Structures are given as C-alpha cells and as structure tokens.
Amino acid sequence: MPGAATAVSGESxxxxxxxxxxxxxxxxxxAGVIVLAFEPAAWPWVAGLLVANHLALGVAVLxxxxxxxxxxxxRLPAAAARRGEVCITFDDGPNPETTPRVLDLLDRYxxxxxxxxxxxxAVAWPELVKDIARRGHGVENHSxxxxxxxxxxxxxxxxxxxxxxxxxxxxxxxxxxxxxRAPAGFxxxxxxxxxxxxGLRYVxxxxxxxxxxxxxxxxxxxxxxxxLAAGDVLLLHDTKPLVLEVLxxxxxxxxxxxxxxxxxxxxxxxNSDI
Numbered sequence: 001m002p003g004a005a006t007a008v009s010g011e012s013x014x015x016x017x018x019x020x021x022x023x024x025x026x027x028x029x030x031a032g033v034i035v036l037a038f039e040p041a042a043w044p045w046v047a048g049l050l051v052a053n054h055l056a057l058g059v060a061v062l063x064x065x066x067x068x069x070x071x072x073x074x075r076l077p078a079a080a081a082r083r084g085e086v087c088i089t090f091d092d093g094p095n096p097e098t099t100p101r102v103l104d105l106l107d108r109y110x111x112x113x114x115x116x117x118x119x120x121x122a123v124a125w126p127e128l129v130k131d132i133a134r135r136g137h138g139v140e141n142h143s144x145x146x147x148x149x150x151x152x153x154x155x156x157x158x159x160x161x162x163x164x165x166x167x168x169x170x171x172x173x174x175x176x177x178x179x180x181r182a183p184a185g186f187x188x189x190x191x192x193x194x195x196x197x198x199g200l201r202y203v204x205x206x207x208x209x210x211x212x213x214x215x216x217x218x219x220x221x222x223x224x225x226x227x228l229a230a231g232d233v234l235l236l237h238d239t240k241p242l243v244l245e246v247l248x249x250x251x252x253x254x255x256x257x258x259x260x261x262x263x264x265x266x267x268x269x270x271n272s273d274i
Contacts (some may be wrong), residue, residue, distance in 0.1 A: 016196035021060065021068045022189060028053045045111030053125045057189050061151050063205045065186030073203045073268070074233065075181070080267040081231030086259045087267055088113040088250070089205065090238035091181065092140060092212070094121055094128035102247060104137055109251040113137050116181045116203075117237065118145030121164035126172055133173040138263035141165045141200065151188040158194050166198065170243040179203045179264050187198035203264065208235035209246060217245035225253050234265075 018026070032046040060068040076085060093099045093115055110266055115132050117139055122129045133139050143150060144164040153161065162180065170176040175272055180200045182191065189204065207227075211218040220242065224234055234250070236243050254261055 014199050016193040019068060019070045021057070021191065022070070022192070023224075025053055025057060025189070025218060062188055064182075064187075065131055069189050070195075071202060073201060073204050073264075076231040076233060076246060076267045078231075080262075081229075084230045084259050085262045085267050086228070086234065086254060087233045087264050088261050089112070089116060089181075089203070089233060089264070090236050090243075091116045092121070092146065093117055094125050094132065095239040095240040096128065098241055098243060099125075099128050099132070099238045101244055103131065103137075105244070105247050106190045106250070106261075107135065108139070109255065111251055111254070111259075112263045113261060113267065114140055114179070114264045116140045116179075117141035117169060118142050118146040119161075119168050120146070120271055122165070122168055122172060129169065129172045135174065136263075138265045139169050139173050139175070139177065140179040140181070140203075140264065141169060142181055143183055144168070146183045148184065151186040151191075152181045153188065153190070155190050155194070158188075158190055162194055162198065162200070166200075178268075201268070203233065205235040206232040211240055211242050211246060212237045215242065217229050217249070217272075221249055221253075224250060227247055228253065228257065228259075230259055 028049060032050055033165075035042050035046055057069070060066050065072065065074050076087060088111070090102065090113060094117055100117075110125070115137055117129060117132075119142075129139055141162065142162045142165065145161060151162065152160075166177055178199070178201060180195055181203050185204055192202070207224055209224050211220045214220050220236075228234075236246065236250075251261070
C-alpha cells in the first residue's frame with residue numbers, strides 16, 4: 001500500500017527543505033558527536049545540550065500553528081483572501097450519523113468544505129467518502145488510525161500512517177489528497193520530510209471551535225465568528241452532533257460578511273505561497 005500511495009500522490013517527488021529549527025537541531029547533534037570524539041569527558045555538557053534541544057522541539061510539537069517544524073498553512077494565500085474565500089474544514093470523519101447531515105447543510109448554503117478523513121473511518125464507510133467527493137468537497141489525509149501518540153512515531157510508522165490513508169482516499173475518490181493534518185494537530189519533527197516527498201502540504205487552522213470537547217454551540221461560535229475574515233481556515237468536526245447546531249449559524253455569518261466558503265484545493269490551487 002505505501003508504494004501505491006507514492007504513485008498516486010504525484011508524478012514527481014518534491015525535495016525536502018528542512019526548516020531552520022531542524023537544521024539547527026541537526027547541527028547540534030553533529031557538533032555533539034564531534035566534541036565527544038575529541039573530549040569524551042565533556043559528555044555531561046553534550047547531554048545537557050541535547051536534552052535542551054529535544055525539549056525545545058517538544059514545545060514546538062505542542063504548538064499546532066507553529067512553523068518551527070516545517071511549512072504550515074494557517075491562513076489561505078493572499079489571492080484567495082482577495083477573492084473573499086474562507087475554508088471550513090472538518091476533522092475525524094466520516095461519521096454515518098452526522099456527516100450526511102453536514103453535507104446537506106453545506107448544499108443548502110451552496111458552500112464547499114474540506115474533510116480531513118481518518119483512514120479507518122473511510123474503510124468503515126466508503127460510500128460516505130465517495131459522497132463527500134461527489135458533492136464537490138475536498139477529501140484530505142488525517143492519518144490512517146488517528147492515534148494520540150502520532151507525533152512520537154518513528155519514520156516507518158509515520159510513513160505507514162500517511163501512505164495507507166493516502167492510497168485509500170485516492171482509490172475511493174479518484175483524487176489523491178493534497179493536504180495533511182496531524183491527529184489533534186500535533187506533529188513531530190520527522191513528519192515534514194515524509195509529507196514533502198509526497199507533495200502533501202501541512203494544514204492547521206486560523207481559528208478552531210473546540211466543538212469536539214464543548215457541549216455549547218454558543219461558545220463554539222464565539223471562538224469562530226469574532227474576527228472572521230477572508231483567508232481564514234476554520235476547524236470543526238463532522239463526528240459530533242454539536243456541529244449541526246453550529247454550522248447553520250456559522251454559514252449565515254459567512255454569507256452576511258460576503259465571504260465564500262470553498263475547499264482548500266480550490267483556494268490554493270493557483271498559489272504556491274503557502
């Protein structure tokens with residue numbers, strides 16, 4: 001399956017360009033090896049430096065909107081903002097109880113959205129995934145199993161999580177995902193090179209509703225609506241019934257502000273500055 005995913009994600013592979021923080025981390029490790037080769041007694045200082053380095057990377061993991069670990073789409077490109085576009089994204093689906101109703105609401109407002117689907121859920125409800133795509137929405141990669149320890153995985157396990165979901169979604173929809181979002185938004189330092197060579201762009205959000213943990217639609221809307229503007233990327237979940245209360249009011253507000261809800265692929269399709 002990993003081989004199939006690489007084949008469908010693009011004809012040409014992209015070269016990974018490490019973020020400055022990753023380059024610095026690599027330099028720290030190389031310097032530590034060199035120091036120990038000439039001065040073994042310096043190991044406590046080297047160990048302390050390496051611990052500090054890994055703690056700094058750990059903090060970056062816990063900052064989902066950070067670009068420390070690599071490129072991160074937190075807002076749409078300038079051209080999409082000028083067109084008045086916003087993106088509503090849904091995580092963790094599909095769900096047979098709520099996703100069809102979410103799709104009907106989007107149809108009612110002639111809105112397009114992006115669904116970051118979990119591979120295991122796509123296997124369980126393939127017709128829902130196909131329906132999302134048939135209605136003109138984006139279906140993107142949210143890992144295969146969506147485990148909370150995702151950010152701690154090694155290279156091989158990360159590759160499996162990304163590639164398995166990638167191949168599955170491509171087979172179901174006829175289109176390989178272009179975007180990836182890590183489970184809970186927490187990505188480790190090893191993820192960026194895997195995404196880069198597959199041509200996948202990492203996405204977080206401008207603002208999130210925390211609807212996965214909240215039971216109050218008003219509070220969710222207060223996190224999404226104030227300051228809502230062209231270029232925003234909004235995060236909700238199509239697995240929680242609360243979204244059915246939030247979404248109509250959110251779409252009404254988007255319409256009232258003269259904004260246009262589109263998929264991430266549509267918003268970013270003619271841009272490279274993300």
